[in-house]
Amino acid sequence: MDTESFREGPEKIDTLFLKFLYYSIVSIMPAFNFDRIADQYESYYDTDLGRQVDHVERQLVWRYMIHTSLAKPVLEVGCGTGHWTTFFRQKGLELNAIDISEKMLEKAKEKNPKNVNFEHMDVENMTFPSRKFDSIVAIATLEFVEDLDRTLNEIYRVLKPGGYFLAGCLNELSEIGQRKEENDIYRNARFFTPDQLNEILSRFGDPEIDGCAIIEKEKILDYPDIDRIEKPIRLKKGAFLTGLVQKSK
Numbered sequence: 136m137d138t139e140s141f142r143e144g145p146e147k148i149d150t151l152f153l154k155f156l157y158y159s160i161v162s163i164m165p166a167f168n169f170d171r172i173a174d175q176y177e178s179y180y181d182t183d184l185g186r187q188v189d190h191v192e193r194q195l196v197w198r199y200m201i202h203t204s205l206a207k208p209v210l211e212v213g214c215g216t217g218h219w220t221t222f223f224r225q226k227g228l229e230l231n232a233i234d235i236s237e238k239m240l241e242k243a244k245e246k247n248p249k250n251v252n253f254e255h256m257d258v259e260n261m262t263f264p265s266r267k268f269d270s271i272v273a274i275a276t277l278e279f280v281e282d283l284d285r286t287l288n289e290i291y292r293v294l295k296p297g298g299y300f301l302a303g304c305l306n307e308l309s310e311i312g313q314r315k316e317e318n319d320i321y322r323n324a325r326f327f328t329p330d331q332l333n334e335i336l337s338r339f340g341d342p343e344i345d346g347c348a349i350i351e352k353e354k355i356l357d358y359p360d361i362d363r364i365e366k367p368i369r370l371k372k373g374a375f376l377t378g379l380v381q382k383s384k
């Protein structure tokens with residue numbers, strides 16, 4: 136049996152009940168098949184709004200990634216078409232990048248980034264040994280996995296004690312979160328509130344959560360600098376949340 140498991144400690148009954156409710160409702164979801172949208176997946180980044188959103192999201196992600204262990208290969212789970220993989224490469228990172236969709240991975244490989252080891256793999260059943268990686272990143276992936284609990288268990292297992300996990304997620308409180316039923320892809324996604332993201336990451340250690348990409352009526356308000364808007368508003372209205380957590384040693 137693997138000895139890696141989440142931190143446990145005394146918890147109040149009401150906290151346990153809320154956790155039980157949360158995991159019963161959102162942990163298991165039908166998988167969304169990205170193969171069928173791989174060809175159009177990146178077209179959003181060709182629009183003005185997409186470019187601006189990308190710019191602020193990169194600012195926020197890099198603000199946190201810089202604290203992680205950059206000298207070692209980073210594991211990117213759900214790398215998709217390699218949009219973020221290419222960005223991390225430009226920043227000098229070496230990566231192991233996995234995805235369950237063959238078509239999304241094909242697109243990522245076409246970009247041919249150096250020092251990236253792409254593998255077709257399910258994050259819920261990774262073949263990596265325990266405690267292999269110093270840093271793991273998942274951008275817009277936790278929203279789409281079938282079994283969130285199992286995914287977090289696997290990420291925890293392959294992360295070294297003292298290693299960092301960075302999750303980028305869509306914010307349930309934001310305008311797009313409130314209107315997600317109108318969008319074919321978002322309708323199949325599990326969005327997170329900042330509190331929920333904090334809750335799932337606190338199994339690893341003490342997370343830090345932030346937000347960006349405040350979009351109102353198709354206009355972005357925090358472009359080009361996320362600090363134009365204060366953190367409490369970023370957390371409430373930002374379409375994109377990041378959570379960084381260091382696994383307890």
Ligand SMILES: C[S@@+](CC[C@H](N)C(=O)[O-])C[C@H]1O[C@@H](n2cnc3c(N)ncnc32)[C@H](O)[C@@H]1O
Nearest residue numbers: 169213214215218234235236257258274275280
């Ligand atoms: C919204 S896309 C995000 C892709 C990329 N991270 C980005 O931000 O552009 C979600 C990705 O997660 C992948 N995914 C979903 N479930 C997965 C699983 N169980 N194991 C590995 N990848 C998975 C999908 O195939 C898809 O490529």
